Amino acid sequence: MVTVQRSEDAAPRRIGEPGQPGALSLRGVSKLYGDVVAVRDVDLEVRPGEFVTLLGPSGSGKTTTLRIIAGFIRPDAGTVVLDGQDLTKVPPHRRGIGMVFQNYALFPHMTVAGNIAFPLEMRRVPKAQRARLVEDALRLVRLEGFGDRYPRQLSGGQQQRVALARALVFHPSVLLMDEPLGALDKKLREALQLEVMRVAHQLGLTVIYVTHDQEEALVMSDRIAVYSHGRIAQIGTGEELYERPASLFVADFIGESNIFRGILRPSAGVVETAVGPLRAAAEAWAREGLREGGAGAVVVRPERMWMRAPDAEPRPSDAAALRGRIREVIYLGSTRKYVVELAPEITAVVRTQGPRLADAPTGPEVLVGWDLADGVLVPDTGEETAAEEAEEAAAPVPR
Amino acid sequence: MSQVARQGRRAGSIRSPLDAWALLAMPGFLFLVVFFLVPLVRMGLRSLTDPSPANYRIFLESPIYLRVLWTTIRTSLIVTVVCLLIGYPYAYVMHHAGPKTRAALTVLVLVPFWSSLLVRTYAWTVLLQDSGVINSVLRDLGLIDEPLQLMRNTLGVTIGMSHILLPFMVLPIWATMRRIDPDLVPAAESLGAPPRAAFRKVFLPLSLPGVFAGCLLVFVLALGFYITPALLGSPQNAMFSELIVNMVSERLRFGVGSALAMTLLAVTLVLLAIGSRFVRLGDALGGMESR
Numbered sequence: 001m002v003t004v005q006r007s008e009d010a011a012p013r014r015i016g017e018p019g020q021p022g023a024l025s026l027r028g029v030s031k032l033y034g035d036v037v038a039v040r041d042v043d044l045e046v047r048p049g050e051f052v053t054l055l056g057p058s059g060s061g062k063t064t065t066l067r068i069i070a071g072f073i074r075p076d077a078g079t080v081v082l083d084g085q086d087l088t089k090v091p092p093h094r095r096g097i098g099m100v101f102q103n104y105a106l107f108p109h110m111t112v113a114g115n116i117a118f119p120l121e122m123r124r125v126p127k128a129q130r131a132r133l134v135e136d137a138l139r140l141v142r143l144e145g146f147g148d149r150y151p152r153q154l155s156g157g158q159q160q161r162v163a164l165a166r167a168l169v170f171h172p173s174v175l176l177m178d179e180p181l182g183a184l185d186k187k188l189r190e191a192l193q194l195e196v197m198r199v200a201h202q203l204g205l206t207v208i209y210v211t212h213d214q215e216e217a218l219v220m221s222d223r224i225a226v227y228s229h230g231r232i233a234q235i236g237t238g239e240e241l242y243e244r245p246a247s248l249f250v251a252d253f254i255g256e257s258n259i260f261r262g263i264l265r266p267s268a269g270v271v272e273t274a275v276g277p278l279r280a281a282a283e284a285w286a287r288e289g290l291r292e293g294g295a296g297a298v299v300v301r302p303e304r305m306w307m308r309a310p311d312a313e314p315r316p317s318d319a320a321a322l323r324g325r326i327r328e329v330i331y332l333g334s335t336r337k338y339v340v341e342l343a344p345e346i347t348a349v350v351r352t353q354g355p356r357l358a359d360a361p362t363g364p365e366v367l368v369g370w371d372l373a374d375g376v377l378v379p380d381t382g383e384e385t386a387a388e389e390a391e392e393a394a395a396p397v398p399r
Numbered sequence: 400m401s402q403v404a405r406q407g408r409r410a411g412s413i414r415s416p417l418d419a420w421a422l423l424a425m426p427g428f429l430f431l432v433v434f435f436l437v438p439l440v441r442m443g444l445r446s447l448t449d450p451s452p453a454n455y456r457i458f459l460e461s462p463i464y465l466r467v468l469w470t471t472i473r474t475s476l477i478v479t480v481v482c483l484l485i486g487y488p489y490a491y492v493m494h495h496a497g498p499k500t501r502a503a504l505t506v507l508v509l510v511p512f513w514s515s516l517l518v519r520t521y522a523w524t525v526l527l528q529d530s531g532v533i534n535s536v537l538r539d540l541g542l543i544d545e546p547l548q549l550m551r552n553t554l555g556v557t558i559g560m561s562h563i564l565l566p567f568m569v570l571p572i573w574a575t576m577r578r579i580d581p582d583l584v585p586a587a588e589s590l591g592a593p594p595r596a597a598f599r600k601v602f603l604p605l606s607l608p609g610v611f612a613g614c615l616l617v618f619v620l621a622l623g624f625y626i627t628p629a630l631l632g633s634p635q636n637a638m639f640s641e642l643i644v645n646m647v648s649e650r651l652r653f654g655v656g657s658a659l660a661m662t663l664l665a666v667t668l669v670l671l672a673i674g675s676r677f678v679r680l681g682d683a684l685g686g687m688e689s690r
Contacts, residue, residue, distance in 0.1 A: 072585050092588040093597075105586035109604050118600070122591035170591065 014204040015222070016047035021083050022173035022206030023048050024069070029078030031064055038064040040230040042078070046206055048173070051197070053209045053217040056227030057253075062210045065227075066176050069208060071095050082174065093122070098167030099176040103183065104159045106151040112138075112162050113147035119170040137165040140199060157188045164199065174206045181216065193219055214254050218242075226250050242301075246287075247378055251299040258305065258348045261380055264296040271298050271377070275342045279319045281372040289379035297380050302351035304374035307338065310365045321369040324348065340368050442657045449654030455662070457655055464642065464659070468666065471639040474556055474628070475621035479568075481561045482617045486568030487610065493569070494576040508569045516563060520630045523559045524550060527631070555631035556638075560624055567620060568613035575609025576602075615674040622667050639663050 014020055026044040030037070039061040046052050054062035067073045069080055071092035080087045087095055107115050113134050120130045138144050141161035151159055160180060167175060177196070181189045197220055200207045211217055217224045218238040225235040226249070234246040238254075245251035248259060262273030266285050270277040278298050290296055298319075314321055327347065328339035338350045348368055446454050458464045493504045511519065526532045527549040534546040549555055579602065587597035625640040632638070639659070647656035 070585070070589055072588075091593075092585065093591050093593050095589075096591070097589065099586070099589040101582045101586055103580065103582065105580060105582040107583060107587075107601055118587070118592070119590035122596065166590065176589075 013049065013201045015049040017049070020048035020204060022046075022204075023083050024174055024206055024208070025081045026065070026069070027079050027081070029065070029068060029075045029080065031068060031073060031075050037061075037230045039068065039075070042230075042232055044225060044232065044235070046208065048206055049204045051200060051207045051209065051220060051222045053211060053221040053224045054227055055211060055214060055217040055224050055253075056233075057212060060227040061230035062212075062225075062227045063178055064230075066099075066178055066208060066210050069174075070097060070099050070176055096170070096172050097174045097176060098170070098172035100160070100163045100167050100178065100180045102179045104151070104163040104180075106159055106162055106166070108151055110150075111147060112143070112149050112151065112154070115151070115162060116147075116166045116169050119166065123170060133169055137169040140168065140202075141165045141195070156184050157192060160184065160192060161195070164196065168199070168203065168205075171203075172205075174208070175200065177207065177209045179210055179212070182211070182213075189216070190219075196220065218254075224254075226253060228253075244376060245299060245378060248297055248299075248380055251297075251376070251378060256302050256349060256351075258300045258302060259297050260300075261295070261297045264290050264292065264294045264377070264379075266290060266292050271296055273298070275322050275346060276320070278375070279372060280375050280377050281319075284375060284377045287377060287379075289381070290377055295380035295382070297378050299376045299378055300370045300374055302337065302349040303335070305348065305350040305368055305370050307340070307350050307352065308367045308369075310367055312367055317371045317373075318369050319372045319375045321367045322348070324366055324368050326364045326366060338366075340366060342368070443661055445654055446657035446661045449657065454654045454658035457658065458662075467637055467639055467642050468662070470636055471622060471663075472666075474553065474560070474636065474638060475618050477553070477557050478560045478564060478621045479614050479618045481557055482565050482568040483610065483614060485561070486565055486613060487572055487606075489565075490569050490572040490576060490609075493573050508566050511563050511566055517626060519563065520559055520627050523555070523562070524630060527555055527558070550631045551633040553632070553636050556628045556636060559627040559631045560621055563627060564617045564620055567616040571612040571616065572606060572609040575606050575612070579605045611674075611677050615671070618674075619667055619671060622663065622670075 016023075024044075024046040026042055029039060029042045031039045042061075042065055044052070044065075054065055056062045064073060068075050071087065071090065075088065078088075082095070082097070107118065110118065113131075116134045116137050117130050120133055125133065134147065135144075138147060141164050143158060143161050143165065146154070146158065146162075151162065154162065163180070180196070181192050184192065193216060196207075199205075209217075209220060221238060223235060223237055224241055226233045226241060228249045234241060234250045236244075241250060241254045245254065245257075248261075251257045251259060260271065260273045260275065260278055262271045262278070264271055265277075268277075269282070269285070270279050280298060308321075310323060312321075322342050324340040324342045326338055327341045328337075330337040330339070332351075335351050335353060338352070340348050340350060342348055350368055446452075489504070489508065493501050493508075496504060524531070528534070529546040529548075531549070533549060534543070537543045537547070549558075583601050583605070584597050587601045588594065592600060623640055624638055625644065628636070628638040629641055629644075640663070643656050643659045643663070646652050646659060
């Protein structure tokens, strides 16, 4: 996970200040295409200046939600409200919301300056003032002097900045971004992530950002809404989603997880699984949907797992101590990943801070486990995990 | 893997351009040389030698030849404009229609390609003549007393030719529309453009290459039309190709006929050259390819 120093920003960030525009709320928004549910009953409250990411596999409804906010798709039910005004029936050109498209959607027959001036022209801003605003916008995205070029003469990253400048030049309070960095390579993507955040924070913009890249979501967002099958599966800060996933889907989608499925026994404080009873802390049981005898799972992040010699003494904080055999060691630079077979077809992944040789396990036989505080309990409603859903989505999905 | 691919490509590029594939083009090439290029050159020579280059003086002898040339260009222009006015909205609807409607519209526009030009032209005479279907219906309804003059004039020629040439306008325009990024119009709307402005400022300019290509195709094809104007027109608005036929098959003056044909060819090439300043000819033809 990456954390970003936000204190370097020149101006302090403004979120939800009195009088700040850009409060967006979606209430009960649904959209069906024939029998196919694109979005079902989505509720979303976004504070002014907040950066919210819609994250999910392709076809999960995140782009549909964004297009409903933009006004390109009219929802079958629900409302979109911006700063107290119901936008549901307002056409896109009167919403005053900026949008950046996946493939930039720059007008190929206009120069960079022409593209950026377009929203000003539509708002009948006088010509002299237009030129100045275009200059300001180009400076904001650090593309001074590029005004006379045509989009095809620019690199992908530069085109993306022009698209950003064009979406911001008319000072919208809300900016929508639809996988804007998907087509760029990793280095450039990371640079532009910071750039987008800098601009958004500087202008106090509310940003709704769509991506399927969980790392991008964690880097950029104040809050993340995880989508699954047209619904928001969970919404919260990156930390909340990572540390306390509400469902198997979210646990699997955000980061890597060891998932032990079984039968819940709250009375005994354990989950009965194929690898034996696993203990869970008292706090972990305080969550909806965890019934006695119900299906559930213990979720443990690989870096929270420990690995000991097979004859090590048990400790009272152990949630489990499972005997296993190391099948694979994957060297990842700063960390090392061990794939440990606990039973036929059941493996656990343990990630350790690249141990010095002295700490490395000496034989293939090990004990793996985790502390009580590190196991998260989730109900198992029989839904697919993200990996299973991704496999299903690999079949062609209409855009 | 990419290493292998790159090597493969490099090896491919060393090969001479005249490889085995060129042989596949030979039959077509030979056909064009024997049945098109050779007769064309002979016709050019004949216009100068049968009996002499004085064949071309026919334009000075009678004003009718220049007048017919002008009529031909004017009729072609009218047909081009009519095809554009019908074809652009048609292509626009095709572009925005669902898959089923689009298939139906495509078939409708292609029907002229699949049926005989002669049959269709006769069908138009059945509809348009004084005692034809349209006039009878209008008279039975009591809307007219005297039959409307629907053919044997420019109107009839324009109707018949536009019907036949419409696909050459619709298909290039539609092909160009399909290449426009579907996010551009929504982008314009999100930036504050009402739908009409988004069309005028973004969609229309980007579809113009198809419009130019379609106009050029229709216009050039119209210049050489013979059967349709012969059946639906009158001597007053005869097209140039009718003069050529008359000169060759009735007056048997092959030299003069050749001179007229060469003149029409020259005029067509000049207009093409002017047109190609606005549109790449490859676009006009490449735009025809369908999915």
